[in-house]
Every structure is written in structure tokens, then in C-alpha cells.
Amino acid sequence: MSVTSVVGLQWGDEAKGKIVDLLTDEHQVVVRYQGGNNAGHTVKFGGETYKLSLLPTGILRPGVVSVIANGCVVHPGALLKEMRGLTDRGIDLTGRLLVSDRAHVIFPWHIAEEAVLESSRKQDAIGTTMRGIGTCYRDKAGRTHAIRVGDLYHEDLLRQRVEDVAAQKIAVIRAVDPSAAALDPAAIFEEYRAYAAAIKPCVVDSTAWLHKKLREGSNVLFEGAQGSLLDVDHGTFPFVTSSNSSAAGIHTGSGVPERVIDRMIGVVKAYTTRVGGGPFVTELHDEIGQHIRDTGNEYGTVTGRPRRCGWFDAVATGYGARVCGVDCIAVMLLDVLAQLDELSVCEAYEIRGERTTDFPSHVADLQAAKPVFRKLPGWKQDITGARKLGDLPAGARKYVDTVSELLDRPVAYISVGPDREQTILV
Secondary structure, three states: OOEEEEEEOOOOOOOHHHHHHHHHOOOOEEEEOOEOOOOOEEEEEOOEEEEEOOOOHHHHOOOOEEEEOOOEEEOHHHHHHHHHHHHOOOOOOOOOEEEEOOOEEOOHHHHHHHHHHHHHHHHHOOOOOOOOHHHHHHHHHHOOOOOEHHHHHOHHHHHHHHHHHHHHHHHHHHHHOOOOOOOOHHHHHHHHHHHHHHHHHHEEOHHHHHHHHHHHOOOEEEEOOOOHHHOOOOOOOOOOOOOOOOOOHHHHHHOOOHHHOOEEEEEEEOOEEEOOOOOOOOEOOOHHHHHHHHHOOOEOOOOOOEOEEEOEEHHHHHHHHHHHOOOEEEEEOHHHHOOOOEEEEEEEEEEOOEEEOOOOOOHHHHHHEEEEEEEEEOOOOOOOOOOOHHHOOHHHHHHHHHHHHHHOOOEEEEEOOOOOOOEEEO
């Protein structure tokens, strides 16, 4: 039995989907354990490009079962739309997807509440995707307003819950925005009853199902969403997502203990990006930053928002590697840096005159941090055809070795282009 986890070590968008796609051939089950349709991953498969959000990457593979586990939040309408997008392109999803009955459900009030709360923060806005993810997780923690997938199949209970929660939610929303539109509990109930019928063949107790598969010896792959620096406990709080997007979320988000995982792969970009608000020590506000953005197509899969771009931050990424306990590293999008004369890697921070390689726990300290850079030569050579380590020019090899040194982890994969074959297996 092989149990593997793929986790992003930065602020998300590390191209985890490509590594998951490469590894899916070795696994029979792929598990998404946190997040919702705020995440996005692009996968090239069979000559086609697929942009997925809530669905695990494994959904594209015949013979592989993809699981949306209990740690996820699910908007059933968005899920069904994403499923239809694949079936319309000829992908048969029969028997390929399972949804946990313990996953929490996103309702219209979550989206409305998030919109008014985010707009009221003004300059302190977190930069959410406005899909109700954070407010759904808030209700999960608060319990009294929470509704889980399994609740959708108890109609009398669901009808009453929708009526009660909608009345309380509109009161909260209108306290912030008196002009907010009303919520229609009857219409919401009918809408979600229809959703429940549509997804019913997929709904299971995913925790029991996963433990059964582990007992049978199935190879299981855990697929994280977002990145470790967005983890609600261990990330750059409060500019984080609302779930444990580091490896810490695997057990709580799936019911499978971390001790069964025998390979933890940390995925990093060869540079750094983030979306939304929050401090970003190595951010570039110049033509190099724009070059990276354009060359790397750094625009959100879900939102289309331009991503903030900067040099590789080994302090932040090394922290992510330690928190997740990764065994090895996958360096992605190395080809994006190929046309630059000189490269910089942040090897330490200077915070109020003190040099440190520890990642600050408080946002104010991170905002005060200045990067200490190590300069490296560029290579200005197309590397998209490289298929083994020896094919890389000296500058590219030096860059990868530096990343490995600063993160204190071996590099196992190097991506030199978007297609799955454009990968060096070290």
C-alpha cells in the first residue's frame, strides 16, 4: 500500500495539479480534504486543458475514485456545474466521484454574508473569492447555523433549518447593509432539495469508505488545495483561508490518520505568488514582476485576478516545508525564469535590524520584514525540452540546488513546462 500526500508550501497556485496528475497513475483513490470551489487547478490531460475547482484532479482518470472528504465545503450547484462541464466534454463520471455526507454545505446566505462583510472591511479586506467559503466554515465552527450534506436527505429537518437560519442570517446581513436583498427560504429549500437528488448517488460516509480502502490495500493520494501559508492556524493570519490548507488538515479533513502517509511531497513555484491581501516580503512591483506574471500566466484559475509576483522566498517556503514535514520537493514553473539575466532568492529576513531565518508568527512582524537576497546567475536558455537533470544549463541546475539547500529537502521533480511529459524526475 502506498499513501501519498501532495501539499503546496507557499500561498497556493503552486501547480499541484500537475504533480497530482503525474502520481494518479500509481493510485486508485484521490482525496480532496479541505477547501471548496475557491480553489483552482489547471491540468493538461489527453491534449486538452481542464480547469478544475472543487473536483479533485484524479477525476480525469478512468479507474480512479475521487473523494470530496468531510473537511471540504460544498456548493452543490457549483459542484453539479463542474461535473456537467466534464461530461459535456465526453468524460464519464460514473463511479468516479464520492462526496462526504459530513462535508458542510454552502448556501446563498453564506455568499451574501461574505460579500457584505468583506466590503465593510474596506482597506482591511482579506481578498476572498466571494464564494461563501469562509462564512460556511465560520458556521461549521459555530455549529448552530451549520448544515451538512447528510442533512439534505432529512427533508423535514432541512426545511425547518433553512427557515430558521435564513431568518437569522438576513438580520445579520441587513445590520451591515440595510439594502440587502431578502432571502426566500421556500425557494432555497426547493433548490437544495433538487441538488440533493442530483448528487445522491455520490454521497457516502467517506471516512468509513476510506478506511475500508486502506484495509484492502488501495493506494491513496491526498490532494491539498491552496497552500500552507494560507492555513488558518499556521499561515499569515488573518490573511488566510478558513481551513487547514497545510498537511495538518489531512487527518481532520478526511478521518485518515497522518501516520499512514508514507510519502509527503511539497510543491513550490520557482518564484513566489499570492492572491488577495496580506504581506509579501519578496513582491516585485517592477517590469520583472510583470514579466513573471505574463510568462507564467499568473492569473487566477477561479477568479481571473492577476497574482502578485516576486522572488522565491526560502524563509516562508522553508517554514511551510517544516510545518508539513515534507520528504521531498517538486519545483514547478522553472521555465518561467529562463529569460532573466540575474535571479534572486530570499535566504533570510531582516526585521527591525535583526536577521532571522524564522518565519514570523505575527503579521506586523512580517510587514516589517525586509528580504535578504542571494544573487544567482540566470541562464537565458529554453529548458522546456529538458527531460533529465543533465539537460539543464548550469544556471538552472544551480538555482534548483540552491532551493534544495535552503529548504533542506531533496528535489524530486522539476517542471519545465505545462504538459505532464515536461517534467524531470530526479
